[in-house]
Each structure stands twice: as C-alpha cells, then as structure tokens.
Amino acid sequence: MPRSLSKSKVEDFELKKKNPLGLLDDSNLDSHLKSLKIGDKTSLLQLSDSELKVDGDLSIAGKLTNPELEFDSTYIDFKMNTDGSFGYVRFVPDDLSEVRDPLTMFFGALGGMYTYSDGDIFQYARTNFHWLVHGGGDAVVTASLVAGGKFTLNDGDDTGDKFEIDVGTAGVTTLATTDDDGAGANLTLDPDGDLLFSGCDVKMDTTKKLYLDGGSDTYITEYSDDVVRYVVGGDVVMQISEKGDDGNEINFGQTCVGFTQLEPTYDATTTAVDFRFSNKQFVTFGSGNITNLSMTFPLVSGNFVLLLKQDGTGSRTITNYKVAEFDESTADGSASVKFAGGSNPTLTTDANHVDILSFYWDADNEIAYGVTTLDFQF
Helix, strand or coil: CCCCCCHHHHHHHHHHCCCCEEEHHHCCCCCCCEEEEECCEEEEEEECCCCEEECCCCCCCCCCCCCCCCCCCCCCCCCCCCCCCEEEEEECCCCCCCCCCCEEEEEECCCCEEEEECCCCCCCCCCCEEEEEECCCCCEEEEEEECCCEEEEECCCCCCCEEEEEECHHHCEEEEEECCCCCCCCCCCCCCCCCCCCCCCCCCCCCCEEECCCCCCCEEEEEECCEEEEEECCEEEEEEEECHHHCEEEECCCCCCCCCCECCCCCCCEEEEECCCCCEEEEECCCCCEEEEEEECCCCCEEEEEEEECCCCCCCCEEEEEEECCCCCECCCCCECEECCCCCCCCCCCCCCEEEEEEEEECCCCEEEEEEEEEECC
C-alpha cells in the first residue's frame, strides 16, 4: 500500500500540474502528426517523430542556426499585408557598420518586382545568366550573359534573330546583329544629338558603301583595291586611284570641274589677288592705274587665270606684278612674274576691253610663269 501524501505535497503537485504538456488523447509519438495540448487546450503545434507543423502565426526572435532550408514545393510564397501598395522583403547584413547596405525588394500590388539598394547590387553566376520576359502568346524575349563576356538579346518571336555584344581579350568589343533567315538585321544608332568618334580610326570593309542619302544612290565606296569612288545620284562623278609605279590618278569621267570666280577689290596702290581661295579671278580697274598687282599662290603647283578689265575710260596700266608664296612671304624663286619674252605685257587700252593673264605656279621653285591673251572686245 502506498503511503498517503501529506496535504502540502498534494497541493504542491497540483500546482505544478496546472498546464501539463502532452499529445492529444495522450497518444504516443509516431509517424502521424498529432496535436500538442497544453492542459485542456489544443495548441497550434502538431508533432510526429519527423515533422513539426504550425497552424498559425510564427515569430522567431532568435536565429536559424541551420544555414540550409529545403522546401518540398515548386513555389515558395511570401505574402505581406501591403494595404494595396507595396510589400517589402529586406536582406540585411549582420554588421551594418561595414560598407554594406540592406537589399530591398518591392512587390507591387498590381504585379512586378523592384529591387533597391543604397549601395551596389551584385549578382553572381558560375557560368551564365539568363533573363526571360514573356510578351504574351508564344513570344518570350530572352537575354543571356555568357561567361567570357558575351551578352545576347533574342527576338521574342524568333530566337534566331538576335543582337550580341562580345567583349574579348584587351577589351576588343563587337556589336553584331543576326537575321537567321535573311539579311534584314539592321543596326540603327539614333542619338538625340551628334554621333561622335573620339581617338579612333573608322574602318569599313572593302566594297562597302558610306551612304549620304539614307541608302539610295549617293555614297562613297572603295570600288576595288586602292580605288575610291564618289557616286552622286547613281553617277560616278569622281574616282581616285593609287596605282603604285604607274602614279596616282583622279578621274572626273563625264564631270565638269569649275571654280568660284572671285572679284578682288581694286586699289590704286596695291590690288591683292589671292589664288589660295580660287584659281579664277576677275579684276576691274577703278578710276586709275595699279602700282602693285600682288598675287599670292597656294602651297601646290597649278594653273591660275586672272581677267583684267579696263574701266569706262581705258588705258589703265599695272606697274609691278608681285608674287608671294602660301605663307604670304615673298616668293623665293622670283618676287615678280616671269612673263614670256622677259617683259611685262602692254595691256589693251580700249575702254571696257578685257585681257586674260594665265599663270603656271611652280610651287617647288616658287616661280610664277605668265602669258597674256589680249583685247577681248565688247
């Protein structure tokens, strides 16, 4: 017979028994989930010998000491009370005193996810990154970043049509487009300003054309090796050729070549004619003679023409035909024009008549050779 308990010990036992823990119906723990009860109340916890289930809110004040979480589901849902605006998920580093910032993801009430950080955002993949954007129907726009430096953006309707940025050794970068069933993969650069090339050469493949009219019939092209053509409106207006031992050539074909005729200002002391700005010039005498006709020639050799017109009185003369080189200093070879016969020409004396003076400028020796054709009448 057990000994009887004293009244104090019984009261003490009952006090400790107020909220006893136990499985519902006092069944044993096995592979089936059973509710955990506290006193006569069924709690939100269910237990088995391998599982714990919480049928209510869960608050964790401490840390999850196991760094690995496994989910036996295709989807993991994070639901927040957003009140019709945004929900937030924050990933906060353990030590905010370091140069790090929490990464926050915003979930819009009407869909969409936004990522925000006060610092940098880094993503890492051991091999490749892939992005997919569903455009409705069967259209899926895909983009991928491949280890090694190639970024590819595919058309949503035809994945064979794509744009690629390929960064290689030493930063060599290629922008390429692909039309897998044609040649329509144009690349359009449409800056809201100028297209600038700085510190570089611009290179094109042989026979390709630089169009100046949007791709119609006006362009510049290397027609063949060392031959450049200027085509305007479908006509070859000029062809420039480098022919090695056979020299260099500019062929104007069925094209006329002209100059803007300039008209220097008459000055009785010095009338200046600057052939650096045009090969063809026209001087009309004022109310007197010209002491110095000062002519400046360019750095290159060539033929130059000057028309001299008498005024309404006539019998005007020129005393000196002076010559300057391209830098406006006196020509080293001869400071004056070398006219045929050794003397300055005698100009037509009739009023309003015109004489033509033709010069060959020898830029190497800095000598201007002149001949005259006189008395064109009106």
